[in-house]
Amino acid sequence: MIEAQVYAAKRILVVGAHAFDAEVIAGPLAFVAAARGAEVTFLHLTMGEQGHRCLAPPLYAEQKRSEASAAAERLRIGWRSLDLPDGFLPSDDATALAVCDVLRELKPEVVITHWQGSWHKDHRAASELTKTAVFYAALPTLERALPVHSPALLLFGENWEDDEGFVPTHLVDVTEGFAPWREAAEKYELARGLSSFPYMDYYASLYRLRGCIRGTTYAQAFMSTSNSWNAGAGLFAPPVGSGAR
Numbered sequence: 330m331i332e333a334q335v336y337a338a339k340r341i342l343v344v345g346a347h348a349f350d351a352e353v354i355a356g357p358l359a360f361v362a363a364a365r366g367a368e369v370t371f372l373h374l375t376m377g378e379q380g381h382r383c384l385a386p387p388l389y390a391e392q393k394r395s396e397a398s399a400a401a402e403r404l405r406i407g408w409r410s411l412d413l414p415d416g417f418l419p420s421d422d423a424t425a426l427a428v429c430d431v432l433r434e435l436k437p438e439v440v441i442t443h444w445q446g447s448w449h450k451d452h453r454a455a456s457e458l459t460k461t462a463v464f465y466a467a468l469p470t471l472e473r474a475l476p477v478h479s480p481a482l483l484l485f486g487e488n489w490e491d492d493e494g495f496v497p498t499h500l501v502d503v504t505e506g507f508a509p510w511r512e513a514a515e516k517y518e519l520a521r522g523l524s525s526f527p528y529m530d531y532y533a534s535l536y537r538l539r540g541c542i543r544g545t546t547y548a549q550a551f552m553s554t555s556n557s558w559n560a561g562a563g564l565f566a567p568p569v570g571s572g573a574r
């Protein structure tokens with residue numbers, strides 16, 4: 330059900346804390362969706378510029394910008410960054426409003442971000458900011474430069490740093506996106522041995538593992554919001570199908 334809804338979307342936005350997070354949370358999915366005609370955008374809240382052992386943050390930010398561009402080109406998607414400070418991603422209303430403006434501009438039907446159960450403070454912030462931004466984007470009395478927009482689906486993707494309480498509730502077939510994802514991810518030095526964490530082994534195995542359960546070669550796992558969150562965030566949409574008079 331969610332797989333069909335995701336691939337029927339014309340516009341998808343993936344919000345990651347650091348450049349390379351969106352790529353692992355939804356990279357293979359992004360390629361498949363784009364190949365089916367969707368406009369997919371990765372929003373990197375920060376470039377993740379603190380993550381290099383030798384390069385000073387401004388230089389690493391520059392490197393990550395070119396890596397993000399090369400990865401997006403391979404996935405045939407767009408990307409942008411809010412260029413917020415890595416390690417100090419603000420979890421506040423001003424930042425949520427900046428994400429809200431992106432939502433109102435791009436009008437995605439599907440929004441994907443981090444699951445909240447993370448050891449990393451920036452990942453927790455990204456999850457919270459995106460939820461708040463979806464709320465603000467739909468709020469009719471909140472005047473911004475652009476009119477309101479309410480995405481139909483908010484999903485939380487799988488990331489090795491966000492595993493606390495993550496349950497692989499929804500599995501999406503991403504088989505045709507696996508090979509392009511591998512090439513896209515390897516545009517990043519992070520995937521080629523910069524970190525002690527074996528990113529490519531982990532995610533290639535994870536997508537295969539999820540595929541075994543989905544009944545496809547590769548799949549990605551997602552969680553969704555609670556029914557009450559969906560109902561609450563949808564309060565401002567026109568009533569549908571209630572039959573009530």
Ligand SMILES: [Zn+2]
Pocket residue numbers: 346347350449452
């Ligand atoms: Zn991250």
